[in-house]
Amino acid sequence: MSGSALRRVGAIMLRHLYILRGSWPRVLEMAYWPAINMTLWGFTSQFFVTHSSWVAQTGGILIGAVVLWDVMFRGNLGVALSFMEEMWSRNLGHLSVSPLRPHELMAGMLGMSLVRTTIGVLPAALLAIPMYHYSLFSMGLPLLTFWLNLMISGWAIGLGVSALVLRFGLGAESMAWVLIFALAPLAGIYYPISTLPSWLQPLAWSLPPAYVFEGMRAVMQGKGLDGHLLAGAVGLNIVYVSAAALIFLRVHHIARKRGLLLNVGE
Amino acid sequence: MIDAAIHVEKLSKSFAGQPAVDAISFSVATGSTTALLGGNGAGKTTTISMLLGLLLPDSGTIRVLGEDMVKHRYRVLPRVNFSSPYVELPHRLSVRENLTVYGHLYGVSKLKQRIAQLAEELELIDFLDRASGRLSAGQKTRVAIAKAMLNQPELLLLDEPTASLDPDTADWVRGYFRAYQQRSGATILLASHNMAEVERLCDQVVMMKQGGIVDAGSPAQLRERYGRNDLEQVFLDIARNRRLPHGAA
Numbered sequence: 001m002s003g004s005a006l007r008r009v010g011a012i013m014l015r016h017l018y019i020l021r022g023s024w025p026r027v028l029e030m031a032y033w034p035a036i037n038m039t040l041w042g043f044t045s046q047f048f049v050t051h052s053s054w055v056a057q058t059g060g061i062l063i064g065a066v067v068l069w070d071v072m073f074r075g076n077l078g079v080a081l082s083f084m085e086e087m088w089s090r091n092l093g094h095l096s097v098s099p100l101r102p103h104e105l106m107a108g109m110l111g112m113s114l115v116r117t118t119i120g121v122l123p124a125a126l127l128a129i130p131m132y133h134y135s136l137f138s139m140g141l142p143l144l145t146f147w148l149n150l151m152i153s154g155w156a157i158g159l160g161v162s163a164l165v166l167r168f169g170l171g172a173e174s175m176a177w178v179l180i181f182a183l184a185p186l187a188g189i190y191y192p193i194s195t196l197p198s199w200l201q202p203l204a205w206s207l208p209p210a211y212v213f214e215g216m217r218a219v220m221q222g223k224g225l226d227g228h229l230l231a232g233a234v235g236l237n238i239v240y241v242s243a244a245a246l247i248f249l250r251v252h253h254i255a256r257k258r259g260l261l262l263n264v265g266e
Numbered sequence: 267m268i269d270a271a272i273h274v275e276k277l278s279k280s281f282a283g284q285p286a287v288d289a290i291s292f293s294v295a296t297g298s299t300t301a302l303l304g305g306n307g308a309g310k311t312t313t314i315s316m317l318l319g320l321l322l323p324d325s326g327t328i329r330v331l332g333e334d335m336v337k338h339r340y341r342v343l344p345r346v347n348f349s350s351p352y353v354e355l356p357h358r359l360s361v362r363e364n365l366t367v368y369g370h371l372y373g374v375s376k377l378k379q380r381i382a383q384l385a386e387e388l389e390l391i392d393f394l395d396r397a398s399g400r401l402s403a404g405q406k407t408r409v410a411i412a413k414a415m416l417n418q419p420e421l422l423l424l425d426e427p428t429a430s431l432d433p434d435t436a437d438w439v440r441g442y443f444r445a446y447q448q449r450s451g452a453t454i455l456l457a458s459h460n461m462a463e464v465e466r467l468c469d470q471v472v473m474m475k476q477g478g479i480v481d482a483g484s485p486a487q488l489r490e491r492y493g494r495n496d497l498e499q500v501f502l503d504i505a506r507n508r509r510l511p512h513g514a515a
């Protein structure tokens with residue numbers, strides 16, 4: 001990416017950072033739900049520790065799962081909300097006649113997703129330390145690979161949702177919140193994939209988060225980072241995020257053909 | 267067409283089978299101010315959208331500042347800008363923030379100085395740090411013009427630039443564009459319903475109706491051709507099919 005392209009990507013991020021800077025309730029809201037989720041699952045985890053031998057063996061497994069699931073959820077929202085913000089504010093027309101390329105807009109949205117996810121999830125992860133004496137960071141380097149993989153999975157969904165919103169209008173905006181939950185039962189967030197019926201397991205293994213959450217449990221059970229699981233997650237993420245990016249760019253092109261960029265907004 | 271800032275050849279666009287722009291051809295000379303004039307649904311906004319690359323044509327060619335706009339729009343866009351009262355800037359950002367973001371997008375060097383200069387020229391200083399959504403219609407128009415002027419465009423496309431402005435502000439805006447055009451030698455293409463504005467600002471007028479070009483010429487030529495005293499009467503003649511140009515069959 002050239003220097004001028006980076007500057008344009010930075011401009012898109014700056015535009016969204018200005019919004020965050022000017023609205024502390026928005027920043028608070030970003031951190032609020034992950035913290036509430038973590039608190040809820042933290043107490044549930046404490047209960048299970050005394051009633052379940054499986055959870056007792058790996059303290060914090062539910063907390064780790066819920067925090068990492070939020071990475072994927074927030075990764076998705078970070079992309080989709082950045083795009084929808086442009087539609088809500090009727091700014092897509094101005095952006096589309098500026099020198100900003102569609103892939104630079106996309107890169108700016110992904111960059112903002114990284115910022116939003118960090119603002120949203122990091123406080124929950126830190127809060128778990130004093131509340132439940134559990135540090136997600138004790139996983140060490142594998143945590144970084146899990147975090148990145150789940151965020152990229154979230155990006156793929158977020159780009160898909162953005163393409164849907166561009167193609168079908170803001171009537172499709174609820175997809176940003178609901179689509180990802182269709183994947184949750186298959187992701188093996190709180191249970192091993194082997195728990196699923198055998199006919200569902202191949203579907204689960206076609207999704208990157210299944211590999212990540214299996215890998216997370218392996219690390220927390222002291223088995224170390226499983227290279228095969230990591231490779232599976234990385235490989236599938238490359239496929240899905242590339243496909244989502246191509247779909248977004250294709251829909252952007254269709255939008256230019258059909259005049260969908262002309263009258264966007266609430 | 268070396269001296270044409272815009273050269274359009276047989277440009278067409280349909281929506282759901284209905285032609286919005288139908289095989290139009292026209293040129294805009296470099297350094298001139300040209301108006302696209304026509305009633306609602308004449309195809310002005312569709313034409314401007316295609317000139318900006320916001321909309322892909324079904325057929326025909328568009329050359330802007332010497333480049334094929336369909337194939338190489340990103341070579342052209344840094345040298346072009348656009349303003350319309352119907353396309354607003356993000357409401358939650360302050361005027362300064364909006365101008366900063368767009369300044370970066372257009373690669374404006376010495377951006378802070380440029381914003382300060384525009385704030386002075388366009389009298390934005392009092393509300394530079396106010397949210398754009400909290401401005402009056404006149405203030406919003408001045409901010410939109412500032413955004414359009416950030417990169418000192420060689421080609422400026424304006425969609426009804428003085429719509430919703432009071433006569434005093436509208437006159438000031440027209441004066442600003444005229445001064446910019448004379449100072450920079452930029453080309454201006456505007457779509458407007460305001461005949462007085464077109465008469466004051468424009469060297470050439472392209473009259474559009476139902477997606478086609480029905481006539482073109484300088485305001486004086488059009489007045490003479492239709493035997494009318496002002497462009498408004500010419501516009502009404504064309505809109506209502508009242509008479510053919512003198513000498514036409």
